[in-house]
Amino acid sequence: MPLVTMTVNGLPATREVEGRTLLVQLLREGLGLTGTHVGCDTGQCGACVVHLDGRPVKACLMLALEAEGANLRTIEGMANPDGSLSPLQQAFRDHHGLQCGFCTPGMIMMAAALLADNPKPDAREVRDHLEGNLCRCTGYQNIVRAILAASGQEPALAET
């Protein structure tokens, strides 16, 4: 079987994979990084979003071998170096932006990608940016609040 080598959350990783192995399978089964979830078969739900060279991608719509040489970041690599919650994670906690937590890794990764590109999004931009991330628990309002708060803005703007 071919080998794939990449950097995952700052650490080098090399694994044997099949041609058909999805990136999400490699992460969950090959590397034990089970925070990246699979919520659908067709790429709509976004529970599997990770960062590939700084950009959000769906790990269920990408073959593992396509990540050769890439720099990957997953939910397991989002906390502060000392293990404490990052400001974005803390904002999700402070504003109750998660309930069951299954979609949350994808939400965090997608929100982090938004804030990297657009540090002060308005509520509409936040909602539009989450077009590919489904949540069945929260009704999204507290997710929007959390992302606005993490951007240093008033979370109540989520109600506008």
Place this chain on the structure above:
Amino acid sequence: MGSFGKSQTIRRIEDLRLLTGQGRFVDDIAPPGALHAVFVRSPLAHADLAPPDLSAARAAPGVHLALCAEDLEAAGVDLRMRAALAKNRDGSLGADVFRPVLAKGRVRFVGEPVAVIVAETLDAARDAAELVAPDYAERPVKLDLAPGGEPLHPEAPDNRAFDWALGDPATVEAAMAAAAHRVRLRVEHNRVIVNAMEPRAAFAEWDGERLHLCYNGQGVWNQKADLARALGLPPARVRVTTPDVGGGFGMKAMAYPEYVVIAAAARMLGRPVRWSAERTESMLTDNAGRDLVSEAEMAFDADLRITGYRVRILANLGAYNSEFGQGIQTTASSKVATGVYAIPALHIAAQGFYTNTTQTDAYRGAGRPEAIYTLERTLDHAARVLGIAPVELRRRNLIRRLPYRTPSGELYDTGDFARVLDRVEAEADIAGFPARRAEAAARGRLRGIGLASYIEAILGDPSESAKIVFEPDGTVSLFVGTQSNGQGHETVYAQFLADQSGIPLARVRVVQGDSDRIASGGGTGGSRSVTVQSAATLAAVGAMVAAFRPFVAPLLGADPEALAFDDGAFRAAGTNRTLTLPEAAEMARAAGRADLLAHAATTRLRGRSYPNGAHVAEVEVDPETGVVEVVRYTVTDDFGTLMHPQLVEGQVHGGIAQGLGQALTERAVHDATGQLLTATFMDYALPRAADMPPIRFTTEPVPSTANPLGMKGCGEAGTVGALPALGNAVLDALWPAGVRAVDMPFTPQRVWGWLRAAGAG
């Protein structure tokens, strides 16, 4: 007692793992080396089935086991799944049809499991599953909600599952005959697919003696009993656990065939076996919600007071009885059939039918959203016909004096429905609506407003237990019988125990979802969890304090009677000597008093609590495209005493989102052959962030008397109120354009079609 009532909002404990990728969902924690199960499922909605030839699959690379129904029977597995039955109006029970864990002789819906393949890898199991080609002989399909048609089951030759009724038809008929005004309305409740984000999943282990099933359900004890019965094991040899669960909403509470099958496979192989549904598999096999038609008729006197109400329900059960399928549109729904209104006469007649579709069962609200939707749509219709403002018609008919016994037998204990209505009217600025409508019209938009009052009846087991254990490492375990599906129980219960006992929050560990560690419990469902579990915990704290009192008194040099327990410590009257519970527990441990290190209590609530409230939705319709946008949303709730306001508001948001989904975007569609056309997220539209309006949430609490803390339960309320508020708003928007009837879901194509039919599209 402690500091409860301050409604302090602490941060959730579970978030620390869920936010960092350390959550423990079933498929995240499957044992190393577990084999993968894949189910072969029926591609047809109705067909006779010969025992499938599994030889090719068994010979495929990596395959360890392949089983059909006959193989399970040969291994001694009881195929039959259990289900509760409704009571027919003639006193007999509803149809008790045979539902096997793997299809035997006949398949009755697309997706019904026919065989299972267990292999080294998921891909190997899938490859082998393709080699199974069962011999199907197609039968005509039955899809309509009427007696007759191609029979699905010999036990129900006319496809009728139950014929249920409540109330006195003669009284209602007399009210109708004497009425000054009568209105009628027929409404449809579209089938929805629950789609918890985490698909159903499980793994099973067999150690030669005992079975362990880890699955993502809503409680472990029923599942344990099912497995013991199906596999012929003494209950003591079955352990069921539930780790983090990615949403359930009622759907995950029920018995499903896959858990029995993979448990049997693990026992046969002596190796762990894992299974996780794919999304399409979930859509085909998870119990669906709603799917019924209601015809309502309401009588009014000359003062527009309601004098009688009758409802005829035709409900789709799907192909089999799901565990509570027969109970949803009957007993569950009827509890709140008359809502918050003083309606003296009620008659409900509900019939359930089998069709070649997936089973239906409880979905967030479980019958109560359906009842309130029918009632509140009918009231709005009456307001239009009778020429009175919807808010005024409601106000005139509200129950003013409580407690109040409803015609369906419920005793509403507390509530101030008028205050709730006044508050939502003000918060939503209903008075300012005409100006907003005019402004929207200037932009070419049709704006509508919809009001709905609702009441909920908290269901589920009224009994619950709690156990408090002082562990050797200094932590305190709180064992609970409920089961979090994401609502934050771990935090709420720990906070509650800390408040009540003075045990520091950081020391409390909530233990749930393990049938070996907790003897019994009611799981999560019916919005019961916080009300029953807090009552049980409170009783356990009381027992604990009483047990410690004689032990602590001499230590503090006080009489047991003169010993106070407040602010989290025992206190000798007239002194400043105090002892906290953890301190007392360590002394008890040192003294060899093991009896003081564990305290348990079981309580049973006196009655149900009745959360209630009112929702106001405002929508704008783009008449060129039919798109409905929800632009304002206001809700006022009476949830009694709030335990954790932030989590409560989160429940409301999520409930409204699920209501909005059913009303606007979600739709399960079958073709004439029973194929599900909406079996992926490419065709089944869950609401997204941009579909949701900002929600304005306020409360007008009136504590319940049914539990010691005055709480009312909040898990399902948002969905109950949202459906009729949105339905009434959409019709209000379209009415001026000539549209006179609308049914969910209000998709763009349907809205445009109604407008065009009215000459306005």
Place this chain on the structure above:
Amino acid sequence: MYAFELVRPGTVEEAVALLASPDAQALGGGQTLIPALKQRLARPARLVSLSGIAAIKGVTASGGTVTVGGGATHAEVAAAAARTYPALAALAGRIGDPAVRSRGTIGGSLANNDPSACYPAAVLASGATVVTPAREIAADDFFRGMFATALADGEIITAVRFPVPVRAAYMKFVQPASRFALAGVFVAQTPAGVRVAVTGAAEAGVFRWTAAEAALTADFRPESVRGLVPPARGMIGDIHASPEYRAHLVGVMTARAVAAA
């Protein structure tokens, strides 16, 4: 997915050689192909990934032409063409969702020619030229019906050249679940007249709506197409939209695109 071999050539020439084998299939960003493979709808023995070919990435502009590499992602186009061809950039910036736009490529989208894809409308309305290693294909000759194009087996798209119109805009009405276009209309006013391309609506895939083009060439105002609706015959009918509704939406989206251009 069935088992297959994945190869990642670094040059167009290598890719062309690898794709010469009949059981090989090109892989662009995979945002449509991977779900299809997961459903076991295709069984290629070898997938030839184009993601490692630097020569087909990037977006350049010169002399009124924007050239998009066949391997350029939607996100790249949304960013790089924002000033030079804003209507194209806006279209690219609304395909799928942000994660899909990180991977999906213009070459993959055009080669697949999904009847609900956005890019075919931009290519056809702009009168763009599709470039392959062997030839250049005019947009009017490229699209051959649902999921069919003028590409030969193994032929890949290395670039697309867009002449930038005087004015242009794209409006789409999304299918609420998949977010593909239920009706998408790209309107481009060029020196030679107005071109209107419609995607998402017709069973034959993207098409030019000549009646609207004539009306708008005469007078480029939304009012010129108000009430104009293409024939419902030949439109897609499914659970989301009947042929009549789709035809109606094409008219509405056309007027809105003209207003936005």
